[in-house]
Amino acid sequence: MQETPLSDLIQQRIKKLSIIRSLGIEPYNGIFEPSDSTENIFKKFGELSKEELENENITLSVAGRIILLRDFGKAVFAHIQDSKGRIQIYLRKDILGEKFTPIKNLDIGDIIGVKGRLFRTKTNELTIEVHDFVFLSKALRPLPEKWHGLKDIEARYRQRYVDLIVNPSVKETFIKRQLIIKYLREFLENEGFLEVETPMMHTIAGGARAKPFKTYHEALDMELYLRIAPELYLKRLLVGGFERVFEIGKNFRNEGISTKHNPEFTMVEFYVAYKDYNWLMDFTEKLLSYITEKLCGSLQVKYGDYLIDFTPPYQRITMFDALRKKGLPEEAMKDCDLALQWAKAKGIEIPKGSSLSKVLDEIFKELVEPELIQPTFIIDYPVELSPLAKRKSDNPELVERFELFIAGREMANAFSELNDPLDQKDRFLRQLEERLKGDEEVPEMDEDFIKALEFGMPPAAGEGIGIDRLVMILTNNQSIRDVILFPLLRPETK
């Protein structure tokens, strides 16, 4: 590795570091236990007037990063920032005496601990008059500008740590992300679900149709896949007698990257025995309105130009009714050639060799999906598109499945689970034909999953929700990369 030449700015700071050391201070060895967070200080004392503060003589300590610095010669004002806020500090030569000297080598970005008395300045800002301070970390690299912050998108993703320091809204997004997952878990646990962990390294990448990442186990001399979905393992747990299970975790799909796709993404999948997809729709409404209400304090959420309303019930339309509304003639819904013709007339490109179901799916994605702004359940899909879902009893060509769309995006996918082992095997076999035709995304036959079904799986409903996409909606972010701390990027070239 070639050392990058250090810029003058870094050299200057290294020089300051050695000056500090020559004063007998080791700026990385300090230990400091703050008495309060900045948030706490404002909560406890934010209402006190100038006079009250003078009378009460409140002494406290905080630690944080210097983000603004104003040097007056014999006095210095600075703002320090901790995890939840910032507060002004005031350092005076006549108070600090000898300890004032190293302050001349303080930089924006340094982390210090200060102890002092709370007061209000002439302009009424709550401020700590510092009586003692400790260097906790000397920053060698300068932070981005105080006014414009860090805007360069690439730099924000590559150096998320800097992004988090200087762009408060970014930190907020990731705090909300954690809250969303917390409320989700809370809701499911209150409903009697057991959280489980199933393998992320699979010998067969099943449960979805996607190209997997490959990896290799040395000791077993065996190829493995990073999971594309936990579905087949969670259903094995239904066979095993768990009646309500869920898993929150990463899935990995070896596909294109976009504002809606990251190769690794977070899903929750949950399964309930003895329920069907109708029950699950009601349940989904409760789940989403619970999270939204708790997070936003309202069921209405601004997303870009939209106001998304999570108040149940959500509209439920069958896939075929949605197509009918778009003017697709009845005959075309039963005839592949007619459907193809109709799609072509509308300027929709359809991959060669597509079956009727696939053509209808393409038309749906093109014409219907983008218009599903408010939470909407699309229900009853063709069996061919849904190899793991249970057939409708009144129409075996359709399955009891729904997808939830919000802001024109697929948010959740759910169905009454197929628990007929022979039908399941049959559908896997039919898929295998596609695999033999060269479709790499069709999973191999999972014999063990069939075996599990042969032991008997209770009727059940299962659902997967894309957490990243839900976070996008609830935090008003337009790119999935803005809700993933470290999105995948090509390495920088030097």
Place this chain on the structure above:
RNA sequence: GGGCCGCUAGCUCAGCAGGCAGAGCACCGCCCUUUUAAGGCGGGUGUCGUUGGUUCGAAUCCAACGCGGCUCACCA
């Protein structure tokens, strides 16, 4: 993978009818003990993404490449 756009100082950005590389903030020096985008005086710190080409002369024009963004394609 295709199309379009971007890459200039630590950061945010000008400069691109080819002619000595700029501003604000940050930084360095001096002054300043209630400032807050502190202020005053002085200082430009750069591989203009990379490599080639055109030209007397390229940040600027052309080509290839790299990284990123948007978009299309892909996407159970």
